[in-house]
Amino acid sequence: MEQKLDFLSELGNIGASYATTALSKMLNDARLRLTVPQSRILSFAEAASFIADPEEIVVCVYMRLMESFQADMALIFPIESALALAVYLTSEKTDQLTELGQSALLEVGNIVLSSYLTALSMLSGAKLNPTVPAIAVDMNGAIWESILADAGITDCVTVLDTHFFTDKMELSGHLFFMPDHDIYEIMSPKVSGLLLEENK
């Protein structure tokens, strides 16, 4: 079991570093710093209380992976971060999340999450086709549980936290990747070989 967790963590870290590099490029490299902490595996009960403030309003871009193995992915920004990011990208002078702003964020989510998948695809050689991304602006708790329910999470979930910082604004966000258990059987033989080589 521990080997599986290590494997998933490693996979998640590689994916997240690709994803955050993509975001960094969109924000003009120099302005953005980020940290990628270790992924965590949560039990259902832990997942239920994972969101510290379930009433907080957030913006979430969500997509699902259905071929090869199932996985649900989400990029979640607190509303203040989402607004700052939208204003930065669109140059709109507004304190509201406009339709244009939402569409910019949807594109950010699409690029960031797709970069994550590109990393996994390169590692495994598997063809990974995600669904068209969807965006929601809602209570953090409602978004979180809807994703878990859609994914049919019954026991545990892998979670990644990624924080973004810039000189001019503070961005924080969560990048979630929630793979089905099949991912281990599908990706492990190929990826483990690569990682073992690296660790030698």
Add this chain to the structure above:
Amino acid sequence: MNEVFVNMGQIGVLRYTGVLVTVGLGSCVGVSLYDPSSKVGALAHVFLAKSRDNSNRELIPGKYADTAIPALIDLAVKAGANKHRFEAKIAGGAHLFNTFNADMPSVGQKNVEAVTAQLNKHNIPIIGKEVLGKHGRKMSLFIDSGIVVVTTIGQESIRI
């Protein structure tokens, strides 16, 4: 006022006073049972319609509609309620991400149907509901009155 929070997959009960609150109902469905005579109220935050793996059923009965409703009835009866006087209210079952699986019944819709079927099976009338739609909800059951308040972002709270 004594506020008791009910997490995803959990059930809670109070008598005489206080408020049972569940936050962040997306596709999940909040189910309240209330006996006006004994002033016992109970609240469940149901995650999915049907249990998929038997191993977890006993562990977290509030997670699935088919185990949550019986568990909720038991809990309220043990707290002093009469099961023939139960009135149910339900909230939630929304579909937040609109573009995905638009032609299939959503998880939220299945949850609402499963909870409704369970309540019907136990002959408990549903006297108020605020379900489906596109947005998440917060649900609060006020124990002294049996009033349920449902809140959605950017909208006035609704009493059911």
